[in-house]
Amino acid sequence: MGKQTMKHYDVIIVGGGINGCGLLRDLALNGAKTLLIDKGDFSSQTSQGSSKMLHGGIRYLENLDFGLVKEALEEKNLWLRLTPHLCFEREFYLPLYRYSKHAPWMLQFGLYLYDFLSHFQNKPHAWLGAEDALKKMPSLDSKGLKGAGKYFDGIVDDAKLALECLYDGLIEEGNEALSYHEVIKTTQLQNGYQVDIKDLFTGEIFSNTCEFLVFTTGPFTDTLLPKLNIPWTPQLVPSKGIHLWLKPDTIKTEGSIVLTTKDNRVVFVIPQRDSILVGTTETQVCEEIFNIQAQEKEITYLLNVLQQYFPHASINRDSIISTFAAVRPLAKEESSNQNLGKVSRHHKIYRPTSHTYVMIGGKYTTFRRMTQELAQEIVPRLGLRYKPNLTLNPLRQHSVMPTFGKKPELSLEMVKKIITTERVKTMEDLIRRRLSMIESTEGLDTIMGIPLEDIKPLLKR
Numbered sequence: 001m002g003k004q005t006m007k008h009y010d011v012i013i014v015g016g017g018i019n020g021c022g023l024l025r026d027l028a029l030n031g032a033k034t035l036l037i038d039k040g041d042f043s044s045q046t047s048q049g050s051s052k053m054l055h056g057g058i059r060y061l062e063n064l065d066f067g068l069v070k071e072a073l074e075e076k077n078l079w080l081r082l083t084p085h086l087c088f089e090r091e092f093y094l095p096l097y098r099y100s101k102h103a104p105w106m107l108q109f110g111l112y113l114y115d116f117l118s119h120f121q122n123k124p125h126a127w128l129g130a131e132d133a134l135k136k137m138p139s140l141d142s143k144g145l146k147g148a149g150k151y152f153d154g155i156v157d158d159a160k161l162a163l164e165c166l167y168d169g170l171i172e173e174g175n176e177a178l179s180y181h182e183v184i185k186t187t188q189l190q191n192g193y194q195v196d197i198k199d200l201f202t203g204e205i206f207s208n209t210c211e212f213l214v215f216t217t218g219p220f221t222d223t224l225l226p227k228l229n230i231p232w233t234p235q236l237v238p239s240k241g242i243h244l245w246l247k248p249d250t251i252k253t254e255g256s257i258v259l260t261t262k263d264n265r266v267v268f269v270i271p272q273r274d275s276i277l278v279g280t281t282e283t284q285v286c287e288e289i290f291n292i293q294a295q296e297k298e299i300t301y302l303l304n305v306l307q308q309y310f311p312h313a314s315i316n317r318d319s320i321i322s323t324f325a326a327v328r329p330l331a332k333e334e335s336s337n338q339n340l341g342k343v344s345r346h347h348k349i350y351r352p353t354s355h356t357y358v359m360i361g362g363k364y365t366t367f368r369r370m371t372q373e374l375a376q377e378i379v380p381r382l383g384l385r386y387k388p389n390l391t392l393n394p395l396r397q398h399s400v401m402p403t404f405g406k407k408p409e410l411s412l413e414m415v416k417k418i419i420t421t422e423r424v425k426t427m428e429d430l431i432r433r434r435l436s437m438i439e440s441t442e443g444l445d446t447i448m449g450i451p452l453e454d455i456k457p458l459l460k461r
């Protein structure tokens with residue numbers, strides 16, 4: 001065991017994606033002393049590999065899932081108000097072709113319902129005839145085009161929102177977060193758990209105790225819990241999605257485009273960050289899922305879809321700036337585990353032992369509602385009063401480098417500040433998640449004009 005003295009926390013959270021970071025914030029604001037542990041950087045897995053949309057999910061209307069859509073739209077509009085530096089609203093176009101399964105009137109009805117469920121907080125939808133649609137999306141295939149529905153959703157820096165939730169929670173005294181630390185053993189105590197933790201940089205092993213142990217480990221949950229002797233039967237249906245960042249001039253469009261492919265998949269084309277984000281595929285996962293990468297055949301699939309819908313644009317491998325992948329942590333519908341069964345079928349909270357909670361499923365957009373449900377359960381068990389409105393306050397610590405809009409010129413002083421105040425441990429943490437750069441990091445010798453050699457000494461741990 002290492003030199004660190006054993007500390008006691010009310011709650012230890014394992015997994016620092018959006019759900020872990022959001023939960024730490026909610027618990028900390030409500031007075032629960034909480035430690036968050038992640039085996040990599042915070043928000044370095046699924047929560048930085050999403051399609052980066054804050055959305056109600058127009059597709060779920062087809063499943064008559066109005067409750068989920070309404071909740072997600074409320075959350076989308078909340079974050080658009082609370083964190084305008086991390087997200088913005090933009091128009092989405094849904095083109096309809098002669099072969100599309102929906103008639104224009106059906107689409108228009110769906111779009112009306114979408115605005116209605118947002119309490120008309122969404123900017124209003126519209127229907128564009130083929131000619132007007134092509135003016136907005138000049139690269140789109142015109143053959144058989146009937147027109148396009150227009151509606152509004154949010155674009156978010158997914159990694160940054162999770163990080164800023166974490167920073168906000170850590171402002172409250174007595175809370176802590178450790179990246180690049182792995183939980184290697186859990187021992188059940190009479191009133192909680194002892195958790196053995198390994199520092200993945202130094203190899204040091206130390207222990208802390210807690211009253212409640214919570215897993216927000218997303219797609220990693222099914223493999224992790226049995227290793228830690230937590231009673232658990234697999235609950236996930238993993239599905240992999242990849243994205244491409246394309247050069248900005250590849251496709252000419254004024255807004256985002258939602259394509260429903262002939263094999264009935266949905267591919268988004270979303271201009272942002274001086275680039276165009278394209279995704280996603282849905283494939284079975286056959287590989288290691290930590291730091292998962294896009295495979296050649298998945299990239300080819302997306303390029304083929306693009307070539308089909310934008311036949312006059314020149315889209316090929318050279319159009320790609322970088323790629324990324326993630327695994328959807330979808331929860332199985334039917335469950336034999338101790339499902340608390342309190343919410344929609346899209347996320348689930350389990351209590352495998354009296355002092356353990358597990359939360360999986362759901363979507364990024366609704367993380368605050370999901371973590372609220374869990375915090376509401378835990379906080380009173382700690383003898384504290386839960387106040388649901390605290391998470392409606394603005395986040396208090398913003399990242400030094402904004403993602404959208406005009407970026408300030410990066411200086412070495414700013415890099416120093418980012419490293420010391422934003423829990424940066426590696427160059428990848430800095431480039432990918434604090435500076436929100438999309439370029440591949442391979443072979444980079446400067447970062448936004450600063451030589452890598454000047455930054456490396458600042459990262460010495």
Ligand SMILES: Cc1cc2nc3c(=O)[nH]c(=O)nc-3n(C[C@H](O)[C@H](O)[C@H](O)COP(=O)(O)OP(=O)(O)OC[C@H]3O[C@@H](n4cnc5c(N)ncnc54)[C@H](O)[C@@H]3O)c2cc1C
Nearest residue numbers: 015017018019039046047050051052053218241328364365
């Ligand atoms: C392709 C794709 C597109 C999506 N698009 C959208 C979208 O546009 N909008 C939307 O609302 N939702 C979207 N989602 C869903 C959304 O991304 C997820 O619901 C959300 O990010 C899940 O967050 P999480 O915190 O549960 O998991 P994660 O972000 O994966 O966090 C789990 C954390 O656990 C850590 N961990 C794993 N093992 C250990 C261990 N042994 N010890 C310590 N830590 C560990 C990992 O490092 C990781 O940081 C998308 C998902 C995918 C896959």
